[in-house]
Amino acid sequence: MADDLARTFDVDLFVIGGGSGGVRAARIAAGYGARVQLAEEYRVGGTCVIRGCVPKKLMVYAGRFADEFADAAGFGWSVPTPTFDWRVMKARRDAEVARLEAIYDANLGKAGVTILPERAVIEDAHTVRLVGSGRRVSARFILVAVGAHPVKEPLIPGAELAITSNEVFDLESLPERILVVGGGYIAVEFAGVLAHLGARTTLLHRGDKLLRGFDEEIRDALDTAYAERMDLRLNRTVERLDSSGSGIRVTLDDDTTLEVDQVLTATGRRPNTAGLGLEAVGIEADARGAIPVDAFSQTRVPSIYAVGDVTDRAALTPIAIREGHAFADTVFGGKPWCVDHGLIATAVFSTPEIGVIGHNEDVARRLFGAVDVYRSSFRPMKATLSGREERVLMKVVVDRASDRVVGVHVLGHDAGEIIQAVGIAVTMGATKADFDRTIAVHPTAGEELVTMRSPVVTKHPVGVG
Incomplete structure (x- = not known):
């Protein structure tokens, strides 16, 4: 470490990934006077802003208007038969996402952070390589904040016919019939949204209840509510997907079939550690691909830290933000603290x-x-x-x-x-x-x-x- 302190680096901090955790860490570190560069190969804002919390919540609002229109009559309102236009909602939603992305860019710029729009990989404990340009940057500290991605079930024949929670935001029209596969919060949220917007929705889960880990009475109440809103199929799995003349034929484990226009799989997410260069510095990801870190988000390599979904501690945007802030305060602000993952609303x-x-x-x-x-x-x-x-x-x-x-x-x-x-x-x-x-x-x-x-x-x- 003494040699590192005497060495001259191009930057004090290099952040790989422009999601919520990486952006917060970069901005706070720069506020302490650190020279910071951030590489993001897609769009600044990460899963939450670009294809997660924000656009999804806007779609939740859109879907709930269906109930509001129906409820209005009981309060004396005469509402003409409402119609929904997916294209209008999509255009407005995408414009809002672009607006927020621009704000993220601007805030980083105001803080003095240099944004590099390309992929970066780790070459050694203090060096990253920009894949597009081939340029190498030396950094006193490297922060990995590359997030995670949705995965499909690779062993299911025809899995390539399905989309994930990433691609659902790119749909140009609302499917008339859709199967959502999964029982976690992502599957539950999208099934609810699509059903409220008017799609004939089937939600299929291999377990006997939705939302494993939640309180049993809450799970029971949600199952009851969803069974009234959509075709809820529990204790079922998908055996195969086949193209058909009218869309996609889904064969289930009980040999029944469904004909749908789209299949959305939401059965899990994995950290984005493949091809990141961890092996070059001796960091071994766990079985799920997550980077092991201590309470202060430090890896086994003292100069390399990781925050957010890539660590698979608690895959929530507010957690990534706090981890990024704690890292910057600890390493650059002289105010060490760590996030308590034991009590999360x-x-x-x-x-x-x-x-x-x-x-x-x-x-x-x-x-x-x-x-x-x-x-x-x-x-x-x-x-x-x-x-x-x-x-x-x-x-x-x-x-x-x-x-x-x-x-x-x-x-x-x-x-x-x-x-x-x-x-x-x-x-x-x-x-x-x-x-x-x-x-x-x-x-x-x-x-x-x-x-x-x-x-x-x-x-x-x-x-x-």
């Missing part, structure tokens, strides 16, 4: 929406033994006039010994917004007594979280809880 933008922080009931019982569970299920106020059959579900899981709230689970309208506010309290270590002494905002759905007084009796293994 998150949302699934399904319809109904889901917001979660902390442990589900089953995990909480394993970790804490005795827990109290507070539960409320109710028809939202809006549905009383709209006539829509929908339910809101809220659960608060409490460690009985300390009275600390260790999990909050919400399914219903604006669950993501609710869980963001609740997440502050839970992160601070709020107790159930703290919730109870908080005055309710009436009439809201969120007030249920501070008015539940009696824990429910649930069945659980003998000797636990």
Whole structure:
């Protein structure tokens, strides 16, 4: 390390990847006076801005207007029969993505970061090579922030006929019939969007419930809601895909077939480490292709760090941003800190929406033994006039010994917004007594979280809880 300090480098920091984590790290490091270059071979903004969180959420909004139009009659509005134009939505969505990308570019430029629009690979602990130009850049530190990509099931015959969550944004028209394969949040969100926009949607998942790892009651409620909205097929897998005159013929493991216009696979993502040059410096990716790092995002090579989805710690944009910020503060700002991955608030933008922080009931019982569970299920106020059959579900899981709230689970309208506010309290270590002494905002759905007084009796293994 002493030799590194005496050596002269072209830059202080070279960032490979222009997604959320890389951009934040580059900007903060430059703010500390570091000379920073960032290489991005596609578009600055990464998965979230270009083909993930932002365009997907805009599509979620588009789909929810279908319910708003239908509900309006119950409140006295006469709404002409609405029609949806995919091309208009796509053009507006793509324009917004381009606007945000330009802002990312501008902010990096204002911070003094040099953007290099080409692929970069690692040659040694302090050198990267730009693949397009062949130019080499020496750096005191290298940060890998290349993200991850969606994968298809390669062993399924005809898998090339399917698209992933990347290509769905390029569709020029809304498919009349679509099969979505997967049970995670990406599959759930896109199935909900497409169904609401008017596509005849089939959601197929090999498991017995959607959203593995979420609270069981939340999973059950989502399954019920989705079964009413679309053709939900659980405990099923795809055997093969074949081109047919009318689109794609899908053969399932029970020998039944589906005829659809498009198949969207959302069964997993893998870190973008192939061909990155990790082997040149002795960094060995794990079985999923992720780069092993310590709590401070440092690899086994002291000068090389990695943040975001490429580390496969928690594949969420806010996590990548905080990891990038922590890296810059630690390495260039003299303010070392690391991200706590143990308590993360998150949302699934399904319809109904889901917001979660902390442990589900089953995990909480394993970790804490005795827990109290507070539960409320109710028809939202809006549905009383709209006539829509929908339910809101809220659960608060409490460690009985300390009275600390260790999990909050919400399914219903604006669950993501609710869980963001609740997440502050839970992160601070709020107790159930703290919730109870908080005055309710009436009439809201969120007030249920501070008015539940009696824990429910649930069945659980003998000797636990």
